Amino acid sequence: MAGLIRALDWAATPLGPLAAWPPGLRTAxxxxxxSGFPTCLQWGxxxxxxxxxxxRPLMGDKHPRALGRPIFEAMPETRASWAPVLAAVLAxxxxxxxxxxxxxxxxxxxxxxxxxxxxxxxxxxxxxxVALWAVxxxxxxxxxxxxxxxxxxxxxxxxxxxxxxxxRLSDALRPLAEPTAVQATAARLLGEQLDxxxxxxxxxxxxxxxxxxxxxxxxxxSLAGRWQADAFGEAVTRQLRQSQxxxxxxAQQDPVLADGNRALxxxxxxxxxxxxxxxxxxxxxAVFAVQNAAPRIWxxxxxxxxxxxxERTWAALEQTRAEQALRRRExxxxxxxxxxxxGGFDIDLRQGLEGPHLVGEHSPEYRAVxxxxxxxxxxxxxxxxxxLHPEDREPAAAALQAALAGDGLTYQNEYRIIRPSDGAxxxxxxxxxxxxxxxxxxxxxxxAHIDVTPQKQAEAALRESEERLRQFGxxxxxxxxxxxxxxxxxxxxxPAFERIYGLPREGGLGEHDFQxxxxxxxxxxxxRALSHIARVRGGEAVTFEYRIRRPDGEIRWxxxxxxxxxxxxxxxxxxxxxxxxxxxxxxxxxxxxxxVAELQHRSRNLLAVIRAVAFKTLGRxxxxxxxxxxxxxxxxxxxxxxGLLSRFxxxxxxxxxxxxAELEAHAELEPPxxxxxxxxVNLSVEQVQTFSLALxxxxxxxxxxxxxxxxxxxxxxxxxxxxxxxxEDRLPPPRVPGRPSRPVLRWVQLAWRExxxxxxxxxxxGERPRGYGRELxxxxxxxxxxxxxxxxxxxxxxxxRIALPLR
Numbered sequence: 001m002a003g004l005i006r007a008l009d010w011a012a013t014p015l016g017p018l019a020a021w022p023p024g025l026r027t028a029x030x031x032x033x034x035s036g037f038p039t040c041l042q043w044g045x046x047x048x049x050x051x052x053x054x055x056r057p058l059m060g061d062k063h064p065r066a067l068g069r070p071i072f073e074a075m076p077e078t079r080a081s082w083a084p085v086l087a088a089v090l091a092x093x094x095x096x097x098x099x100x101x102x103x104x105x106x107x108x109x110x111x112x113x114x115x116x117x118x119x120x121x122x123x124x125x126x127x128x129x130v131a132l133w134a135v136x137x138x139x140x141x142x143x144x145x146x147x148x149x150x151x152x153x154x155x156x157x158x159x160x161x162x163x164x165x166x167x168r169l170s171d172a173l174r175p176l177a178e179p180t181a182v183q184a185t186a187a188r189l190l191g192e193q194l195d196x197x198x199x200x201x202x203x204x205x206x207x208x209x210x211x212x213x214x215x216x217x218x219x220x221x222s223l224a225g226r227w228q229a230d231a232f233g234e235a236v237t238r239q240l241r242q243s244q245x246x247x248x249x250x251a252q253q254d255p256v257l258a259d260g261n262r263a264l265x266x267x268x269x270x271x272x273x274x275x276x277x278x279x280x281x282x283x284x285x286a287v288f289a290v291q292n293a294a295p296r297i298w299x300x301x302x303x304x305x306x307x308x309x310x311e312r313t314w315a316a317l318e319q320t321r322a323e324q325a326l327r328r329r330e331x332x333x334x335x336x337x338x339x340x341x342x343g344g345f346d347i348d349l350r351q352g353l354e355g356p357h358l359v360g361e362h363s364p365e366y367r368a369v370x371x372x373x374x375x376x377x378x379x380x381x382x383x384x385x386x387x388l389h390p391e392d393r394e395p396a397a398a399a400l401q402a403a404l405a406g407d408g409l410t411y412q413n414e415y416r417i418i419r420p421s422d423g424a425x426x427x428x429x430x431x432x433x434x435x436x437x438x439x440x441x442x443x444x445x446x447x448a449h450i451d452v453t454p455q456k457q458a459e460a461a462l463r464e465s466e467e468r469l470r471q472f473g474x475x476x477x478x479x480x481x482x483x484x485x486x487x488x489x490x491x492x493x494x495p496a497f498e499r500i501y502g503l504p505r506e507g508g509l510g511e512h513d514f515q516x517x518x519x520x521x522x523x524x525x526x527x528r529a530l531s532h533i534a535r536v537r538g539g540e541a542v543t544f545e546y547r548i549r550r551p552d553g554e555i556r557w558x559x560x561x562x563x564x565x566x567x568x569x570x571x572x573x574x575x576x577x578x579x580x581x582x583x584x585x586x587x588x589x590x591x592x593x594x595x596v597a598e599l600q601h602r603s604r605n606l607l608a609v610i611r612a613v614a615f616k617t618l619g620r621x622x623x624x625x626x627x628x629x630x631x632x633x634x635x636x637x638x639x640x641x642x643g644l645l646s647r648f649x650x651x652x653x654x655x656x657x658x659x660x661a662e663l664e665a666h667a668e669l670e671p672p673x674x675x676x677x678x679x680x681v682n683l684s685v686e687q688v689q690t691f692s693l694a695l696x697x698x699x700x701x702x703x704x705x706x707x708x709x710x711x712x713x714x715x716x717x718x719x720x721x722x723x724x725x726x727x728e729d730r731l732p733p734p735r736v737p738g739r740p741s742r743p744v745l746r747w748v749q750l751a752w753r754e755x756x757x758x759x760x761x762x763x764x765x766g767e768r769p770r771g772y773g774r775e776l777x778x779x780x781x782x783x784x785x786x787x788x789x790x791x792x793x794x795x796x797x798x799x800x801r802i803a804l805p806l807r
Contacts, residue, residue: 001053001067002033008068015048015068024124028131038115038136041122047071047086047132057104058115058136085119089132094120099139109253113140151300162305165193169309173316180213182320186313187216194290194302197269201313202287204229210287220269220293233261236275241284244277247303250295272296274303276310288313343369345432347445349404369428369451371419389416389425404442409434411445414452427456479558479579482565485537485572488514500558500581502550520548522555529560536562536575545582557583652682655748659718662695666703673707678720681748687804690776690784697773698752698800706798707754714756714797722806723747731803732790734782744786744805755797777802 011017015025025043029050032039038055042048049066056063066074071082085095097117104113115136122131169189176182187199200215200223210229215222230237235256239246248254249272251265265271275289288310290302343366367373370387388396396415403411411432416425432447473480473494479501482492490513497505501520521529525546532544541563548556562577656678663669669676683691699708707714723730725745774791781787781802788803 001051001056004064004067005029005033005050010068013048013068014046015043022124024122024130028122028133035135038138040134040136042071042086042132042134043130045090046073049074055136057106058102060103060105086132089119089121090129092121092129094118099143107253107255111253111255113138114143115139148300148303152304154300162193162301165189165305166308166312169312170316173312176316176320177323179317179320179324182313182316184214184216186309186316187214190290190306190309191216191218194305196290197293198223198289198291200224200289200291202227202289204284204286220291223268232264233258236261240275240277240287244279245303245307246273246275247298248273249297252295269293272298274298274306276307278310278314280314286314342451343367343449345445345447345449349442349444366449369426369449370417371421371424371426373421387417387420389418392416404434404445407436407440409436411447426451427453478581480576481579482574482576483514485564485575488533490514491574500556500579501548502552502554520550522547522549532560532562533575536564536577537572539564539572555583556581557586652684653688655681655683655720655750658683658688658692659695659750662692662699663718666699667708673715675715675717675719677718678750679722681720681722681806683804684807687785690780691802691804694773694777694781694802697771697776701771701773702754706757709757712757714754717753717755718750719753720748720750723749723803732788732801734788744807746806747788747803748806749801749803752800752802753797754799757797 006018010021015021028041032041032050032052035052036054038052038058040049040051040055040058043050047070049069049071051059051067059066062074071086072079075082085097088095095117097119099114100117102113102115104111115138118135118137120133121129122133124130169186172185172189173182176185183201187201191197191199196218197220198215198217200212203211203213205211205226206229208229209226210231211226212224214224217223233256235258236246239256246256248256251257251271251273252262257265270291271294272292273289275287277284278286278288288306290306345366385393385397392415396413399413400411403413411430411434413430414427415430416427418425429450429452430447431450432445434442435444435446437443473492476494477496478494479496480492480494481490481497483490493505495505497503503520518526518530529544529546532542535542541561543559543561545557545559548558550556559580559582560577561580562575564572565574565576567573656676659676660669663674663676667674702708702714702716706712707716723746725743728747731747731749777789777791777800781789781804786805790799790801792799
C-alpha cells in the first residue's frame with residue numbers, strides 16, 4: 001500500500017500533493033502502514049479513504065479504486081449506516097461497532113466473516129478533529145465458537161435421541177470380544193445415526209504411519225489399509241495434534257486444506273468431515289472420523305455425538321484388549337502350571353478340616369499333579385490324607401494343623417504322595433496363603449501344589465555325584481582342586497595336598513589361599529606358573545611344570561594339568577586342575593641321562609678298541625691297507641654320530657649339526673667353497689646311524705674325487721628343506737615300489753650338489769660299477785628308513801637328493 005499511496009496523484013484531491021501534507025497526517029499514515037491490524041483513515045468531512053495492506057480484503061473489489069476517494073463516493077451503499085458514525089467521530093466521539101458482517105474473498109473463495117470496529121477521532125496539533133481512525137478486529141472464530149457452543153448446549157439439553165443412541169452403542173459394544181468387531185460396530189451405528197457416507201477408526205502406528213483396519217462405507221470406496229500419518233496434509237495433522245478436533249464443512253473451500261489436499265479429498269469423495277484425535281497419556285493413539293461425500297454444515301450436536309462416540313469406542317477397545325490380555329494370561333498360566341507341574345487349590349476352612357474342602361474347578365492341573373480323574377469326585381481333606389506317603393502322612397498332617405492353628409499368614413511344606421493313577425511316588429511342595437477372620441481363625445487356604453519330583457531326583461543325583469567325586473578325590477594320589485575363576489578362592493581340594501605340599505588342607509595356605517599357593521612356588525618358576533593360570537582363566541587348557549618348597553625345605557617337582565570349567569552360558573566360572581608329584585620321575589630321568597651318557601662314552605671307547613684291533617689284525621700295508629683305512633673312517637663316522645647323540649640328549653640329533661660334524665672331519669668349512677643352509681630339523685636315533693654313513697660316503701668321495709679335492713676349484717652346496725604331506729611331487733620317486741609304509745606327514749629333503757669337477761667318460765650301463773657309498777644311498781636308505789633318493793652324475797658335477805620321512 002505504501003507504493004500505491006506514493007504513486008497516487010494527490011494533487012488532484014482536496015488533500016493536495018504529498019509534500020504539502022501536514023506533519024500530523026504524515027505521522028498518521030506511517031502508523032497506519034506499520035499496523036498489523038486492518039486500519040483505515042477517513043480524512044475530513046468527506047472521509048477521504050487511506051488504508052493499509054491488512055485492510056485490503058475488507059475493501060473487496062473496490063480496491064484499489066477506493067484509495068484517496070471520499071468514503072461515500074467509493075462506497076455509496078454505506079452512506080445510510082456510516083454517515084452517522086463519521087459525523088459522531090468528527091464531533092469528537094469514540095464509537096465501537098461490535099461484530100460487523102463482511103463477505104470476504106479468501107483463497108479464491110467467498111467467506112462470511114465478522115469484525116469489531118473501533119472508531120476514534122484523529123486530532124491535529126491544535127486539537128481539532130481532522131479525521132476518523134478505524135481499527136478492525138476480526139471476531140469470526142469467537143462468534144463461530146460461541147454459536148457452536150450454544151448449539152451443543154441446546155442439542156445436549158434436547159438430545160434424548162442421541163442419549164438413546166449412546167445407550168444403544170454401549171449395549172452393542174459391551175459383549176464384543178474382538179477389537180476389530182468393536183471398531184466395525186461403532187462405525188456402523190454412528191454412520192447410520194448421522195446418515196453419513198463413511199465412518200472410520202484410524203490406529204496411529206507411529207509418527208509416520210497409520211492404519212485403518214476397517215471402516216463403514218456407504219456409496220463411497222473403503223479407505224481400509226495403511227496410510228502415511230500426514231497423507232491428508234501437514235496442516236490437517238498439525239491441527240489434529242494441537243486441538244484434537246477438526247471440523248470441515250466444505251473440503252473444497254476450507255482454508256486448512258492446501259490445493260493438493262483438496263484434490264485428494266475430492267478423489268476420496270470427502271466433501272465434509274469431523275475428525276477427532278484420541279490422545280492418551282500424552283501419546284497420539286487414534287483418530288475417529290465421520291465423512292460425508294457432499295459438503296455439510298455440521299451441527300454442534302453432531303460434533304458432540306462424534307466426540308462422545310470416539311471416547312466410548314476407545315473405552316470399549318481398551319476393555320476388549322484388557323479382556324484379551326487376561327484370557328491370554330490365564331491360558332499362559334494354565335500352560336505354565338501344566339508344564340511346571342503346578343496345581344492351584346482354594347480351600348474353605350470355615351467348617352473345619354473335616355468339611356467339604358473343594359479345589360477350584362479352574363485348576364485341572366491340581367488333579368493332574370495328584371493323579372486324579374479329571375471327572376472324578378471333589379477333593380477333600382480325607383482323600384488328601386490317604387494319598388500321602390505312609391512315612392510322610394503323620395508329619396505332613398501335623399504341619400498343616402500347626403500352620404492353621406497359629407497366627408501366620410503363609411504355609412509351606414514338602415512331602416510325598418502316592419498317585420492313584422499310576423501308583424508313582426511324587427514329591428509335592430505346598431505353598432499357600434492363609435486368610436483369617438477378625439479373631440485370627442483360619443477361614444481360607446489358597447495356594448498351589450508343585451510337583452518337585454524332578455528337582456528332588458536331581459538333588460539326589462547331585463549328592464551321589466558329589467560323594468563319588470569326594471571318594472575319588474580322597475583316594476587320588478594327585479592333588480585335585482577347583483577354584484572360582486573370578487576370585488581364585490579354593491572351592492575344592494583333595495587330601496593329597498597335605499602329602500605333597502606338607503601343609504594342612506584346611507587353612508594351610510592362609511586367608512588368601514591363591515597367594516599362599518603362589519608363595520610355595522620357587523621364585524624362578526613362579527611368574528611362568530601364574531601366567532599359565534591366567535591362560536586357563538581365559539579359556540585355555542594347559543600343562544606345565546614347576547617346583548615348590550615344602551615347609552621342611554624339601555624341593556618337589558609338580559606337573560599341573562589345568563583346565564577351564566564353564567557354566568551353562570559358556571562363561572568360565574571355575575578353573576580346575578590335577579597336580580602330579582613328578583619329583584621321582586625327574587630324578588629317574590636325570591639318572592637315565594647319566595646312564596645314557598656313560599653308555600655313549602663306553603660305545604665310543606668300544607669303537608676305538610675295534611679300530612685298534614682292526615689295525616693290529618689286518619695291518620696297514622698293501623691292498624688290505626686301503627680296506628682298513630675305509631673301515632676305520634666309517635667307524636669314525638659312527639663314533640661322531642654317537643657323540644652327537646650324546647650331546648643332543650641321546651634320542652635325536654639336529655640335521656645341521658650332523659652335516660657340519662661330518663664335513664669338519666674332512667675339510668675346513670670355508671665359504672664360498674662350502675655352502676650349508678637349512679632349517680632346524682631333528683633326526684631320530686635310527687635315522688642318524690644310517691644317514692651319518694651316507695654323509696660320510698658323500699664327504700670322502702668329495703675329498704678324493706670331487707668338489708673338495710685340493711687340486712680342483714670345486715664348490716659344494718648342502719641344503720635342505722621341509723615338505724608337508726601332499727608335496728611328494730617335489731621329492732625323488734620311491735625306489736622300492738609296492739613296499740608298504742606308514743603315512744608320512746612331513747619330509748626333509750637334503751640336496752648335495754658338487755660343481756666345478758671333471759668327470760671321467762661314462763661307461764656303458766651294463767659295465768658301470770657302483771661303489772659302497774652309492775649302494776648305501778640308493779638301496780640301504782630306502783630299505784631301512786623309507787627314504788627317497790636320487791643320485792646323478794652330471795656334466796661338471798654331482799647332484800644327490802635324499803628325502804627322509806619325519807615322524
